[in-house]
Amino acid sequence: MSAVAVSVRQVSKTFARANNPVHALHDVSLDIRQGEFFGLLGPNGAGKTTLISCIAGLCRQDAGAIDVLGHNTRSDYRAARQALGVVPQELVFDPFFSVREILRLQSGYFGIKKNDAWIDELLAELDLSEKADHSMRSLSGGMKRRVLVAQALVHRPPVIILDEPTAGVDVALRQGLWQFIRRLNRDGHTILLTTHYLEEAEALCGRLALMRSGEICALEKTETLIRQFAKHRLTVRLTEGGHLPPALAESALALSEMPRSWEWTLDELADIESVLASLRESGCRLEDMKLSPPDLETAFLKIMDGGRKQAGKMP
Numbered sequence: 100m101s102a103v104a105v106s107v108r109q110v111s112k113t114f115a116r117a118n119n120p121v122h123a124l125h126d127v128s129l130d131i132r133q134g135e136f137f138g139l140l141g142p143n144g145a146g147k148t149t150l151i152s153c154i155a156g157l158c159r160q161d162a163g164a165i166d167v168l169g170h171n172t173r174s175d176y177r178a179a180r181q182a183l184g185v186v187p188q189e190l191v192f193d194p195f196f197s198v199r200e201i202l203r204l205q206s207g208y209f210g211i212k213k214n215d216a217w218i219d220e221l222l223a224e225l226d227l228s229e230k231a232d233h234s235m236r237s238l239s240g241g242m243k244r245r246v247l248v249a250q251a252l253v254h255r256p257p258v259i260i261l262d263e264p265t266a267g268v269d270v271a272l273r274q275g276l277w278q279f280i281r282r283l284n285r286d287g288h289t290i291l292l293t294t295h296y297l298e299e300a301e302a303l304c305g306r307l308a309l310m311r312s313g314e315i316c317a318l319e320k321t322e323t324l325i326r327q328f329a330k331h332r333l334t335v336r337l338t339e340g341g342h343l344p345p346a347l348a349e350s351a352l353a354l355s356e357m358p359r360s361w362e363w364t365l366d367e368l369a370d371i372e373s374v375l376a377s378l379r380e381s382g383c384r385l386e387d388m389k390l391s392p393p394d395l396e397t398a399f400l401k402i403m404d405g406g407r408k409q410a411g412k413m414p
Contacts, residue, residue, distance in 0.1 A: 105167055185260045247264075259288055264276065300395060311403060
């Protein structure tokens with residue numbers, strides 16, 4: 100079993116506000132293993148960014164403990180921060196330096212000299228080479244986000260935290276960024292990702308933690324969550340004048356937004372044939388048919404709508 104890269108143990112955080120304290124985190128516990136591509140998902144206000152801020156040392160938890168590669172974020176904060184590279188959700192930058200100058204300053208912050216070869220590689224991988232000598236204030240929002248990614252990686256951290264890294268980023272950059280991050284993960288870097296693009300999380304993350312109202316409400320392998328909370332969906336549209344027999348209608352959902360359309364939720368692919376056979380036997384003629392496989396979006400919505408308190412334990 101892989102060693103633990105990030106350990107979060109019974110972490111709670113409350114923000115004091117006049118007559119209305121905000122309980123951002125409630126007794127959160129999870130482990131992220133070294134070399135893992137881990138996803139942290141949840142709706143806005145679920146506590147994801149607060150948890151990341153506590154891990155990164157930008158915010159102090161009220162209770163609990165956090166270790167990064169065995170270094171406590173309070174008692175051994177220098178080593179913990181040295182092991183982390185964080186891409187923040189907000190666009191934070193110094194407008195008076197060029198891209199290359201910012202990356203050199205960031206290298207110096209971590210005590211790294213003669214880092215130009217790695218900086219050049221980062222610039223090339225993130226398609227920033229032509230902008231290396233441009234000031235940050237002259238860049239587009241997407242370009243600024245690329246620079247934030249480069250800043251987080253400039254000291255080659257073993258643990259990389261990506262907080263909504265592709266928000267507002269064009270499709271071409273998104274694909275290039277994930278290709279580069281996958282390579283870093285293959286090289287042994289641990290990745291912690293938060294994103295609202297669930298197809299990204301499904302494709303990239305081997306394991307997921309889902310948060311709701313400051314708590315972990317699901318923690319499992321991605322494929323297991325999908326299998327537990329999502330089903331195959333068969334949608335058919337009948338020809339003009341077609342009617343679904345009552346026996347079939349009992350097991351289907353009529354789609355009000357699509358005339359003459361019905362949807363079945365099925366546990367197994369083999370169940371599709373029995374539905375189609377029943378349609379044929381009833382003389383129903385199909386105008387269109389669509390099969391939707393189980394996906395993370397469906398599982399996510401079901402869990403957020405009141406799924407089990409914890410969908411799984413860490414294997």
